[in-house]
Amino acid sequence: MSLLQIENLSLSIHGAEILKQVSLSIDPGQIVAVTGESGSGKSMTALAVMQLLPNGAQAQGAIRLEGQDLLNRPEGEMCALRGAAVGMVFQEPMTALNPVKTIGDQVMETILIHNAMPRPQALARTQEVLTRVGLPPDRFPLSRYPHELSGGQRQRVVIAMAIALRPKLLIADEPTTALDVTTQAQILDLLKGLVREYSMGLLMITHDLAVVADMADQIVVMRRGEVVESGATTHLLRNMQHPYTRMLFEASGHQVSLPRAADPRPLLEVTEVTRDYRLPRKGLFGTPGHHRAVDGVSFALNKGERLGLVGESGCGKSTLTRAILGLEEVQSGDIRLDGQPVFAGHRPNLAVRRKMQVVFQDPYGSFNPRHRVARLITEPFHLLETPPAGSERQDRIAEMLTAVGLSPDDAGKYIHEFSGGQRQRIAIARALIIRPELILFDEAVSALDVSVRAQILDLLAELCATYDLTYLFISHDLRVVRTITDRVMVMQAGRIVEQGETEQVFANPQHPYTQTLIEAAPVLPDIGVNVA
Structure with a gap:
């Protein structure tokens, strides 16, 4: 049965x-x-x-x-x-976990609420299942809170909660x-190991x-x-x-064909950039520690070039992105766009800031749901000294919506009236509307279905041909980076450990960390698939 x-x-x-x-x-x-x-x-x-x-x-x-x-x-x-x-593991562990309860209490709650065993045995079972999912209490005390763990560690806690009573399904x-x-x-x-070990479905x-x-x-x-x-x-x-x-x-396994980049000339130059974060004191009279998120990073991005940045969570990708955008000041080093510094003293250089735009991972979360599309995609106009007005503004809105595969009539709609892929198209239109020199894509397709992701990647290839885009594409999806970039950089523990032409790095990785990333990436098996 x-x-x-x-x-x-x-x-x-x-x-x-x-x-x-x-x-x-x-x-x-x-x-x-x-x-x-x-x-x-x-x-x-x-x-x-x-x-x-x-x-x-x-x-x-x-x-x-x-x-x-x-x-x-x-x-x-x-x-x-x-x-x-029946146990269930949800997609987003941070929303599945209670932020004000320790991980030990949350796993033990599953056991106690079913009156499965007395509290001392429930504590022992909690330690056992957390160890089984790779969070042994000697390294990850039960007193830790969800925000003190990485995304993968939080997902392991959710799995521990789901298997605490060894469900059949x-x-x-x-x-x-x-x-x-x-x-x-x-x-x-x-998950595969748990199925084998507990014979669960x-x-x-x-x-x-x-x-x-x-x-x-x-x-x-x-x-x-x-x-x-x-x-x-x-x-x-x-x-x-x-x-x-x-x-x-x-x-x-969708592949796109990028147009050839124009004759290279440096656009973005990052030189020996370092960014530290202060850590809390370990005692009342202790000295605060420091965490080096970005450690002496240097690279150049040419005009018309598409550069990828890959690495695990916590490697420093997001910190480096914020520094490039002028949102975080660095301790040392220099960041220049078109020869101009991103920071003017201790403040962002607005003359440079208006030449950069960003497309975020969650398009719905990056828009104000109370505003119509016309207002949403024209938000970057505030960076301009003389923003377009009247018919010129309407023409620019219509041009951008058409460029990303939408209708000019969509300007009067609200963001909730669109699908996830359409929202990401609107986010790209917002980034393009002031014709920036550089666009940063921060995990811009990670949350999309494979078919919608393929459509967005095709759109980027078309826009590269039309607008000669220059972008930094940040992602943990190596399959996407391989098809949508000319060069790629691999980041580990705040350092760039390998960089080069994308196909060369993927085909012949030199650094052990790059090899680990490529080996871990899921791929469709080559099994003579009949798709005719």
Whole structure:
């Protein structure tokens, strides 16, 4: 008998159809990956299993855990099952964890709330599961708070909470999307190890086939609330029948063709830049320590060149980005754009600042939801001495929206009326509207579906041909960096440990850290895929 059996599950919310006749099964010790774009119904299927559906939801069909139907279970019985028989790992660990409770208390709470064992045994089990997920108490005391851990370490705490009572079924909803490649590989290895060790079933939800290609036993492809294709992983990847599955596969390994850069001339020059942060005192009379986030970094970015910057979380990428933008003053070194210093004394040089723009990872979070698109994309006009007005302003808005593949009529809409990919197009339009000399893309496609990501990368290639873009592309996704940059720099512990032409660095990495990053990056296996 299957551990989890979903049969003909249909779901509507306030009359809107969300899921249509969804069926899948998971056996003990089996990993089943559900993949598809945002809005395909992946997460709603997982929430239906947990019976955590929003108000107004009506479900039909059957969801059976070891033969027991979950759809009609009273809430009290479902509370007893959640965390004990079924555990869930959410996408964003910082929002899944309570910021004012220690990691020990949060893991132990899962045990105590089910009255599984007395407190002394619960403490021992907490130490045991944290050790199992790679956070031994001798190195990571139970008294630590979530903000004292890295993103990967926080995700390990969430996994520890989910497995504290050794559930029969574990649901992981995009658990590695925001993680760098080495941490992602560690989390995937951890999940596979837990499945083997505890013989639990794992329902893995992801939008990226490459993440689960060598991990899942079965793959279920969803589109618009329906299962369009499913089967054993190797067989499905070799014999993809549905056009949507083929599209997802091709988008996962999408390549773009960048136009040749113009004759090189230095635009951005970073020379021996160092940035330290002060650490808190370890005692009342102790001397404050210092953390060196950027350590003697030097590089040059030429006009019309596309430069990538890769490295794990905490390597100094974001600190270096803020220094280039003039948002953080450095202790030593020099940053110049077109020969002019980014800092004028201890203040940002506004004459230089107006020549740079940035595109952030989360487009929705970087916009004011109360303003219309026309106002949002013209925000950089405040940097100009004489901003466009009247018909000139309207013409510039229409030109930029058209350039990024949107309609001039979209200027009157609000940001919530757009999809994630469309919002990122609007963010790019905002960055382009004052024709900056340099654009910094900070993880600009990391949170997007593979198909939307492919569209944004194609857009960047087109804009490079039209506007001769110069950009610094910061990302932990090596597949994206490989296709969208001319040169790449690898950063570790505040230093640039390797740099060179992108294809040369990827094909023949010299530094051990670069080799580790490339080996950790998920890739679609070359198994003679039939996509015809």
